[in-house]
Amino acid sequence: MAEPRIIIVGAGPAGTRAAEACVQAGVRPIVLDEGRRDGGQIYRRQPDNFTRPYAKLYGSEAGRAQALHETFDTLKGAVDYRPETLVWNISGGQVWTASQTYADTLPFDALLLCTGATDRLMPVKGWQFAGSYSLGGSQVALKSQAVSIGHKVVFMGSGPLLYLVASQYVEAGANVVAVLDTAPYSARIKALPDLLAVPSVLWNGVALTIKLKRAGVAVHNGIKPLEIKGDADRGVSGVRFRTRAGVEQEIACDAVAMGHHLRPETQLADLARCAFAFDPGTRQWLPERDGDGRSSVAGVYLAGDGAKILGARSAEASGRLAALAALGDLGLPVDKGEMTSLRGDVGTYAKFARGLAKAFPWPSEQASQLPDDTILCRCEGVTAGDLRGVMRETGAKEANRAKAFSRVGMGRCQGRYCGLAAAELIAAEADIPVEQVGRLRGQAPVKPLTIAIGDDQ
Amino acid sequence: MNRFVRLGETDRPAVTVHVDGAPVEALEGDTLMVALLSQGGVLRQSEFGPEKRAGFCLMGACQDCWVWTESGDRLRACSTVAATGQRILTSQPEASWPNHA
Numbered sequence: 258m259a260e261p262r263i264i265i266v267g268a269g270p271a272g273t274r275a276a277e278a279c280v281q282a283g284v285r286p287i288v289l290d291e292g293r294r295d296g297g298q299i300y301r302r303q304p305d306n307f308t309r310p311y312a313k314l315y316g317s318e319a320g321r322a323q324a325l326h327e328t329f330d331t332l333k334g335a336v337d338y339r340p341e342t343l344v345w346n347i348s349g350g351q352v353w354t355a356s357q358t359y360a361d362t363l364p365f366d367a368l369l370l371c372t373g374a375t376d377r378l379m380p381v382k383g384w385q386f387a388g389s390y391s392l393g394g395s396q397v398a399l400k401s402q403a404v405s406i407g408h409k410v411v412f413m414g415s416g417p418l419l420y421l422v423a424s425q426y427v428e429a430g431a432n433v434v435a436v437l438d439t440a441p442y443s444a445r446i447k448a449l450p451d452l453l454a455v456p457s458v459l460w461n462g463v464a465l466t467i468k469l470k471r472a473g474v475a476v477h478n479g480i481k482p483l484e485i486k487g488d489a490d491r492g493v494s495g496v497r498f499r500t501r502a503g504v505e506q507e508i509a510c511d512a513v514a515m516g517h518h519l520r521p522e523t524q525l526a527d528l529a530r531c532a533f534a535f536d537p538g539t540r541q542w543l544p545e546r547d548g549d550g551r552s553s554v555a556g557v558y559l560a561g562d563g564a565k566i567l568g569a570r571s572a573e574a575s576g577r578l579a580a581l582a583a584l585g586d587l588g589l590p591v592d593k594g595e596m597t598s599l600r601g602d603v604g605t606y607a608k609f610a611r612g613l614a615k616a617f618p619w620p621s622e623q624a625s626q627l628p629d630d631t632i633l634c635r636c637e638g639v640t641a642g643d644l645r646g647v648m649r650e651t652g653a654k655e656a657n658r659a660k661a662f663s664r665v666g667m668g669r670c671q672g673r674y675c676g677l678a679a680a681e682l683i684a685a686e687a688d689i690p691v692e693q694v695g696r697l698r699g700q701a702p703v704k705p706l707t708i709a710i711g712d713d714q
Numbered sequence: 715m716n717r718f719v720r721l722g723e724t725d726r727p728a729v730t731v732h733v734d735g736a737p738v739e740a741l742e743g744d745t746l747m748v749a750l751l752s753q754g755g756v757l758r759q760s761e762f763g764p765e766k767r768a769g770f771c772l773m774g775a776c777q778d779c780w781v782w783t784e785s786g787d788r789l790r791a792c793s794t795v796a797a798t799g800q801r802i803l804t805s806q807p808e809a810s811w812p813n814h815a
């Protein structure tokens with residue numbers, strides 16, 4: 258039999274471990290990643306000429322980061338690795354790729370989608386001003402460029418990354434003025450039984466809060482963001498929020514890092530026609546998969562945070578597991594015992610992730626409370642009031658119809674940053690459950706192509 | 715005033731990028747975004763509102779950081795490495811708006 262053609266999209270923890278399993282089975286997979294370097298998000302690598310050591314860059318996860326990078330480095334000769342290559346479509350049984358200079362279509366026998374996540378955002382009045390960044394973006398600035406997003410930085414939103422990135426900023430010498438968490442402390446207590454599934458990660462989280470407070474950073478729980486203050490030319494000048502006790506406060510700053518944990522990048526799974534189901538725990542639509550990562554489409558496998566937000570450790574396990582499933586399905590011998598133990602690992606991380614979702618809930622109710630003049634779509638400046646107006650005039654209650662009428666979700670980010678909040682707003686206005694609003698469909702190209710390549714199509 | 719603050723890794727050779735005709739000093743390994751925002755406060759003017767923009771996601775997902783080369787090619791400032799000799803414009807060179815978004 259000819260060597261099976263296995264394509265892996267993403268060279269983060271999931272993609273790297275999937276590639277490793279393929280190579281161990283004697284298969285040379287194609288690994289596609291739009292990034293300049295491997296590593297993915299959490300273990301993002303700095304440019305070659307930067308010198309910060311692992312401990313400084315990755316803190317408690319330094320050992321894992323180094324192990325993953327070393328694995329990828331040793332795999333390089335045995336995989337067909339194509340960095341700076343965007344997968345922009347999956348159709349006709351082929352993967353469509355584009356790099357700066359080159360477009361290609363690649364047929365496959367098995368396709369492993371390890372596409373990772375992006376920040377989940379709840380709009381706040383004023384988030385269009387220069388100096389507002391996504392929380393993940395603020396971490397990219399530090400990790401891959403050794404810069405802070407501002408002179409006085411506020412972290413606002415929720416989720417484990419809020420505390421992690423804030424403390425990484427403090428450690429690196431940035432001026433962090435406050436951490437404003439929408440989740441009440443009580444939610445964390447309720448989530449404890451699930452969080453105890455992975456005690457070391459739980460403990461890391463507790464240590465971060467202690468470190469921030471010791472560093473003199475104001476930490477508020479249970480807040481409600483009211484406004485990012487600023488001006489059209491100079492950008493952000495402060496944040497206004499309501500404390501848990503109901504008091505309005507304002508903090509001066511020139512940068513805000515905002516986000517509510519993460520959302521999976523599922524556009525490619527959608528283009529590959531995988532079935533999706535609504536996940537009530539995270540209020541997100543996720544591609545369906547079995548315990549090993551098989552999607553509803555034969556030959557398409559899903560792993561890592563791109564399938565569901567379960568964290569980096571789970572991504573390593575689920576990447577390897579999905580690759581073993583694919584290899585087995587292609588008739589290659591695989592270790593069934595190892596697959597069983599990997600399933601167990603993924604299950605443990607899933608329990609922890611459930612805990613995180615409970616501890617740092619997505620504040621869905623905030624969407625319906627956004628004032629009419631709040632910009633919902635940053636790409637094209639569509640306001641909450643515009644969307645409400647469209648709903649009143651057209652009765653549109655389904656995400657793609659409301660999108661067509663209002664253009665929310667039609668801008669350049671393709672709804673990555675407004676889509677979930679828009680769905681919550683529509684659901685609240687129409688008084689229907691958010692799953693009835695449906696989901697924004699993935700569209701090719703999943704990101705705008707450069708003009709030169711676009712013209713060829 | 716500069717928006718981004720360097721917190722280390724400053725011992726790198728300098729590169730010079732031209733932005734709207736003026737030279738901007740950056741360090742080898744900087745993205746265009748870091749090059750521009752270590753010197754200034756914004757990247758570009760929003761086409762849909764009064765405000766200036768300075769990027770948002772830094773990971774190639776939001777497209778808020780578009781700048782252009784003088785020959786009209788569009789670049790994402792957050793995912794393009796700055797290099798000596800680059801001539802960058804912060805607004806689109808031709809008046810037309812090709813449908814590529």
Ligand SMILES: Cc1cc2nc3c(=O)[nH]c(=O)nc-3n(C[C@H](O)[C@H](O)[C@H](O)COP(=O)(O)OP(=O)(O)OC[C@H]3O[C@@H](n4cnc5c(N)ncnc54)[C@H](O)[C@@H]3O)c2cc1C
Nearest residue numbers: 267269270271290291297298299344373393561562569572
């Ligand atoms: C900005 C950011 C920072 C994070 N930081 C942390 C952290 O510090 N600690 C933590 O525990 N978790 C962090 N996370 C969570 C993180 O998602 C996971 O912990 C972990 O990185 C998941 O691994 P993965 O392999 O599933 O995905 P990732 O590591 O995200 O890797 C996915 C890879 O797929 C590539 N890709 C995606 N789509 C395409 C496409 N269409 N074409 C080509 N390539 C594509 C990406 O370039 C990326 O390299 C972060 C997430 C984000 C978004």
Ligand code: FES
Nearest residue numbers: 769772774777792
């Ligand atoms: S800042 Fe989002 S794509 Fe560059």
